[in-house]
Amino acid sequence: MSFSLAEIIKQRQPDQYALHSRHLNSKLTRVLGIIGFDKIWVKGEGAYLWDAGGERYLDLLAGFSTYNLGRDHPTVRRALEEALELQRPNLVKMDCPLLAGILAEQLVARMPPGLDTVFFANSGADAVDTALKFARAATGRPRVLFLDHAFHGLMLGTLSVNGGEQFRKGFGTLMPGFDKVPAGDADALERELRKGDVAAFVVEPIQGKSVHVPAADYLPAVQRLCRLHGTVFICDEVQVGMGRSGRFLCAEHWGLEPDVVTLAKSLGGGFIPVSATIMRRSIHDRIFNRLDRCEVHSTTFGENELAMAAGLATLHVMDEERLVERAAARGDRLLAGLDELRSRHEMIADVRGKGLIVAVEFRPPRALALKAAWAAAEAAQKGLFAQFVVMSLMRDHHMLTQVGGPDVNIIKLLPPLIIGDEEVDAIIAAFDAVLTEAASVRGSVWRQSGRLIKQALSQ
Ligand SMILES: Cc1ncc(COP(=O)(O)O)c(C=O)c1O
Secondary structure, eight states, X not given: OXXXXXXXXXXHGGGHHHHHHHHSOHHHHHHHHHTTOOOOXXXXXXXXXXXXXXXXXXXXSHHHHTOTTOBTOHHHHHHHHHHHHTTOOOOOSSSOOHHHHHHHHHHHTTSOTTOOEEEEEXXXXXXXXXXXXXXXXXXXXXEEEEETTOOOOSSHHHHTTOOOHHHHTTSOOXXXXXXXXXXXXXXXXXHHHTTSOXXXXXXXXXXXXXXXXXXXXXXXXXXXXXXXXXXXXXXXOTTTTTTTTSSXXXXXXXXXXXXXXXXXXXXXXXXXXXXXXXXXHHHHHHHSOSGGGTTSSOOTTTTOHHHHHHHHHHHHHHHHTTXXXXXXXXXXXXXXXXXXXXXXXXXXXXXXXXXXXXXXXXXXXXXXXXXXXXXXXXXXXXXXXXXXXXHHHHHHHOEEOEESSXXXXXXXXXXXXXXXXXXXXXXXXXXXXXXXXXXXXXXXXXXXXHHHHHXXXXX
């Protein structure tokens, strides 16, 4: 019998969630069922997903910022088909692949001055881990500093620079000397840097979990301090880079010139995992410092032909469709519209972001009956109100969103950068409608609260 993926999918589709319960993450499977996200997705195109019933949903997660170009972009798909048709030798390993050279050249052209050397790997965590490892070797120092609430990945190296206890707890002692400093406090950072043993300071220019945008003078100040104390300044642009914030690199908002930049997620156009750690040659050459150490850091699938082809096509599409400018313009419209809602809906505490990374944060209502409903939800699980809103957006407005992180009443929006004014206005209207429902304890937003509180308390 010949192999047919379409046939396999057709036959096994009904088993999708049962297979995950049996062989993958059964807890996630349960959560998706509880919140009404256990859909059978059958198609993704542009900014939309379709379920098996033919219903269309606006995708405001974009694969956690992997689909900046939208899903199934024809130019990237065609580039991958062409790469396969050309039957080029891939992963020879003892060679220097052409496409990796061209993609490196094109990335370097988009970087601040001095960042001229690239290491390709497969994921965001790979890219950050590479940056940390290289910084230690380049400086001969052991320590790394990171911020409260930072998120740089969940492998052991990157978990060691994670600023959230929820992610860290349960995994034992992480990297010694990898220490958290308070966000926004340049003096606290300097106190640590002065000790002279800090290899690197790693920062997301806008923190992804909470969409925390730093004060205007913070990042320029920390860059200055890193320079002064010989510490490598790493901007982790895995989520906010590639145009998401309305600039190619988010660091451009503050005119930063970091020593290392990390990219991943949408660099592969949503088709192929690929990451890039882009750095000064002086850092790179401290690692690869002798002929017999020319492979002292590597990863098997780095520089693979399909990833490089996807990266080249992705950059082409970004230029051709002017996605950076579009993200800036649509982001302004979205932020302004959501901010206007804040004046009418008391439960919206804050609306913030840049370009198309946007957070809506909620706070307790003032009315007595609502206050009690909020308190019951919060007592069962912090951030449960935001979950109610996420569920309402999905059920009533066919919009896919997510709570920003553990224990927060924040919804984070990461739409594809291709969205138009029509989608932006639909998002604003949906939030308006859901928050109007939330203003009454009899409103549909609170309908699921009893069931969810029970689930939260029984876990
Ligand atoms: C800023 C940042 N760095 C690193 C990572 C890790 O990327 P990956 O999940 O591809 O390992 C993420 C993932 O969300 C991220 O947001």
